[in-house]
Amino acid sequence: MSELRHDPLNRRWVIVATERGPRPADFEIVHEYHVGKEACPFCPGHEEKTPLEIHAVRPDGSGPNRPGWSVRCVANRYPALAIEGTPDRRAVGPYDRMHGIGAHEVIVESPDHERGLADQPVEQLTAIAGLWKSRLVDLMRDTRFKYVLLFKNHGPSAGATLEHPHSQIIAMPVTPRDIAVELESAHAHHQLKERCLICDLTDYSIIEASRVVFIHEHFVALCPYASRFPFEIFLAPRRHLHDFGQMPDELLPAFAAALGETLKRLKLLLRNPAYNFVLHTSPNIHALPKRTGHFFSLEWDWHWHIEILPRLTRVAGFEWGTGFHINPTAPEEAARALRDVELAG
Ligand SMILES: [Zn+2]
Ligand SMILES: [Zn+2]
Ligand SMILES: [Zn+2]
Secondary structure: OOEEEEEOOOOEEEEEOHHHOOOHHHOOOOOOOOOOHHHOOOOOOOHHHOOOEEEEEOOOOOOOOOOOOOEEEEEOOOOOOEOOOOOOOEEEOOEEEEEOEOEEEEEEOOOOOOOOHHHOOHHHHHHHHHHHHHHHHHHOOOOOOOEEEEEEEEOHHHOOOOOOOEEEEEEEOOOOHHHHHHHHHHHHHHHHHOOOHHHHHHHHHHHHOOOEEEEOOOEEEEOOOOOOOOOOEEEEEOOOOOOHHHOOHHHHHHHHHHHHHHHHHHHHHHOOOOEEEEEEOOOOOOOOOOOOHHHHOHHHHOOOEEEEEEOOOOOOHHHHHHOOOOOOOOHHHHHHHHHHOOOOO
């Protein structure tokens, strides 16, 4: 079983997952996908190559673990965290450790090996978003998991090892540090002003306009004022909503359209760049032990959003050494270029 280790100096948790354990000679940076379409475990007809299906959308009413699905969720064959056990948090001298419990799932976004999210119709994106939502809601019923992260790696340089379009969910027994920082900022702002920080940031960006990529009725996409990366995009609901899992189903098509448009603009402008995206939804309020502070006010002070991070530059020594980034493209320029992309149809 993997384990989580905490360093009190940098307040960082690390997952030590030795089951995936390459030997020293095996380490290499991979610039291409390992397997082609013939051996792809996510293609229809290859269902036996994945662990058993957790959930799938099957428009034809077919049974599990066979073709007929349009979106499919399975456990990750090489999970970073394991589903059985308890965190069993212990001190190790000045450090902390706990068992690497959690969930690690893969959502196969389409039966089509080549068709990425940016080229999916809104109906398919709606089905994908519906599955994301139901998996988040289900995993948050498990009180061992304090945070459930949905993310996507697109392209080998963004960490994708399989070409077939897919996203991943990792449920974990701690709230990740980067999210904790955002939660604390949002909470402090709300304590002082009784307003949501993310509502304030998006409202101002809409008025100021130069960093807006698009504004729909329910969603807004913008390049953050202090974007870390060229063409970084922040996608959020315009109406205050803290938990992605509580998004009403009626809003899923609007979300799907907004995500699809964001990815299409990126793809057309930057010739299908590698990117990562992460969903920063609410931490799991059902998780025990009950915590104080912002956990009582999350509904008002947190606001879910997706951060889309194109991989156009390398994170190098300065960034690793300082945690801050040198961005060669002003977010205002990035937003203008993204706005100017001509979308067909
Ligand atoms: Zn495939
Ligand atoms: Zn808000
Ligand atoms: Zn965030």
